[in-house]
Amino acid sequence: MSIPPETDWAVLHHAHGRASDVPGHLAALAGADPVARRAAVSSLTGSVYHQGTRWPASAHVVAPLVALVDTPTTPDRTVVLQVLHAVAIGDRGDEELPFDQVRAFAEADRVGPSDEEAVLHVLFEQDEPDVDAVADVADAVVLRWAAAAYRAAERHAGVFLRWLRDADPAVAAHAAALLVWFPRVPGLAGALADVPCGAHEARASAHLALAHLPGPLGSRELASLTASSTSADEAVRVTAAVALAHRCGTALPDEALTVLAHAYERDIAAAVPGWDRSLRGQVALAVHRLGLAHITTARTAG
Structure with a gap:
């Protein structure tokens, strides 16, 4: 260089x-x-x-x-x-x-x-x-x-977008955590939604970025998050539910609400690369936004 x-x-x-x-x-x-x-x-x-x-x-x-x-x-x-x-x-x-x-x-x-x-x-x-x-x-x-x-x-935000598909999953995850600070980048929400499902670290980080972007999400992004809320990977599943809680409020899908309720009552060990707040902390923040009563109802129903 x-x-x-x-x-x-x-x-x-x-x-x-x-x-x-x-x-x-x-x-x-x-x-x-x-x-x-x-x-x-x-x-x-x-x-x-x-x-x-x-x-x-x-x-x-x-x-x-x-x-x-x-x-x-x-x-x-x-x-x-x-x-x-x-x-x-x-x-x-x-x-x-x-x-x-x-x-x-x-x-x-x-x-x-x-x-x-x-x-x-x-x-x-x-x-x-x-x-x-x-x-x-x-x-x-x-x-x-x-x-x-x-x-x-x-x-250089256009270069950061390219890193979302980097062969190194840690680079891709940190790229998503950086990109959330540049919400005016054209196509950002769609690029985050399109992070490959198999890249679990990057996908989880992209979910948290989608949670914190301004403005409404399109149907493409919401569909991606909803699909991820049933992922076998815990971090992917929980971060998708967190993002849906941020973006949909109490109107989030039942599956995501159940994931969030179960995550709230456990000590989650997973962390998301690029983010200082722990995954447990992200869940607590999402629950706070929804209201504890809403989560309690979901736990009882589950």
Whole structure:
């Protein structure tokens, strides 16, 4: 993988100063040495995604990370995809879904390049940083960097769609968990519904993404979820029921309601790759949306 020559990393900043070290870390991610790859992941997450904060260099890291994941011979593609997710989305959790980027980044629009330069000057060029001097714009500037990273990733959403059918099921699962943050991607709901039934990890992740997309689902997506609620795979079956609970409310099919009721009374060990909330937590959230009384009735009937 080659680093775009137009990127002048020496003029960009990350959490620890100039980003001149970034090309080396990106190159190490494609290398054969597993120790060097782990070190590169640690260095990148500690610099362009430092405790959730993005920096001017963060948006420029997106394209090389996408290229790495999109190259089948790249080692640890799922790990690289997790780094990409962190850079693009930050620490946002699924409680912020469906995601509205206009609302989320509105405050970033009140600052500009001069405010960004002022914050960087205070942080990296003053011997005794006068943080108070930029206190009124600092948060908005940080949000501006986050918005730039998000929008850089959004430009590659078509590639993420292709990853839904990747030969590596973990890559496909993490791709679904990333795509849910880009709801404006044309054809997203249909692509999630079409994830192959045999790819259980990816299918379960796609179900959770369908659960959290904005707007109504079409008949194609609802039919796919309904069919999956009878799957022999527990994670596929339960996530389909969770998605139907989110999208249909108390009008969800009886089969899905029964699956959800049974899952609610058990300690589910399964997890869905790409999602921080456990499958047990996803079930609890769906039950909360339906109302406990509705689940109790379903358990009694079952």
